[in-house]
Amino acid sequence: MSMDPEFQAILDVVNALPQPDFTKPPIELAGAMRATPVKIPPLCHAVSVEVRAVSSPEGHAIPVRIYRPSTTGPHPVLISFHGGGWVRGSLDGDEFRSHFLAHESECAVVSVDYRLAPEHPYPAPLSDCLAVTEWASSQAETLGFDGQRIGVAGDSAGANLATAVALKLRNSGAPKLKCQILVYPVCDHDFERPSYLENADGKLLTRAFMMWCWDQYAGNADRNLPSLSPLRSTDLSGMPPTLLLTAEHDPLRDEGEAYAQALARAGNVVKAERLGGLIHAFQSLLPLHSRSIDSFRLAAAFAREQLHGL
Numbered sequence: 001m002s003m004d005p006e007f008q009a010i011l012d013v014v015n016a017l018p019q020p021d022f023t024k025p026p027i028e029l030a031g032a033m034r035a036t037p038v039k040i041p042p043l044c045h046a047v048s049v050e051v052r053a054v055s056s057p058e059g060h061a062i063p064v065r066i067y068r069p070s071t072t073g074p075h076p077v078l079i080s081f082h083g084g085g086w087v088r089g090s091l092d093g094d095e096f097r098s099h100f101l102a103h104e105s106e107c108a109v110v111s112v113d114y115r116l117a118p119e120h121p122y123p124a125p126l127s128d129c130l131a132v133t134e135w136a137s138s139q140a141e142t143l144g145f146d147g148q149r150i151g152v153a154g155d156s157a158g159a160n161l162a163t164a165v166a167l168k169l170r171n172s173g174a175p176k177l178k179c180q181i182l183v184y185p186v187c188d189h190d191f192e193r194p195s196y197l198e199n200a201d202g203k204l205l206t207r208a209f210m211m212w213c214w215d216q217y218a219g220n221a222d223r224n225l226p227s228l229s230p231l232r233s234t235d236l237s238g239m240p241p242t243l244l245l246t247a248e249h250d251p252l253r254d255e256g257e258a259y260a261q262a263l264a265r266a267g268n269v270v271k272a273e274r275l276g277g278l279i280h281a282f283q284s285l286l287p288l289h290s291r292s293i294d295s296f297r298l299a300a301a302f303a304r305e306q307l308h309g310l
Helices: 005-015 026-034 092-105 124-138 157-172 194-198 209-216 253-265 290-306
Strands: 048-055 061-068 075-081 108-112 145-155 179-183 242-249 270-279
Touching: 005 194, 026 209, 048 124, 048 194, 061 092, 061 270, 075 092, 075 290, 092 108, 092 290, 108 124, 108 242, 124 145, 124 157, 145 157, 157 179, 157 270, 179 290, 194 209, 194 253, 242 253, 242 290, 253 270, 270 290
Parallel strands: 075 108, 075 145, 145 179, 179 242, 242 270
Antiparallel strands: 048 061, 061 108
């Protein structure tokens, strides 16, 4: 399918701009990327927002935002991890999605401001995401959550962190997650897949940028670890029901679809859908676009089905 014209118009503008200079010191380049302000669309639903800080096992504070629907609790809860290649992204960037999902799914949403690479490489971001998920479970009664109905969600690198959390909790046994929602996830470190080569340049997320992001996040760690490359896991049994969305014109398309297939082969419930004509990060680029809203609704419906049994 050809590119959606509204997203093509964005690409035309982006592709005319200077591209990242990967010879710069990584912290300097990451800092420049983070300096771009986030524009949050109007938030028109009856959702309350609470700002908190979760104490990590290492002793630092992890900022979170809790979004609660107007319905009576205790609420099921989704723990949400923003994208950004592990090197950028923020609570603001996850604001619209978290707000929308809380309203549409009638679940609480906890958005996590995990530490970023290159200052904090693997496993620091994953440690923060795991700590918040375990906190939401252990403090569920105090927070007004239903500790028996917890799921994780994320986009791009955030989806990588979400499914890495799911793998960790599958192994530890608690809390037992009821679902994972993965939007254009990072699942592997193979840059030779057809979707990487077809969409190497000019589609917003480039092959060169993803290679750089992997270098910042993984560093010298073994990239075959399931907590880095979940597609490399030799045991994907017992994973929570999964919604996995990919975009047609995305370098990450093939690994995401391969991960969905691997989860299904391992006996898990999987709903996978490729969204034609779209690029990576379409949800955050144009959150009010009809295709983005449709994808948010898919996620909300899946959360309702898995966490409410509706």
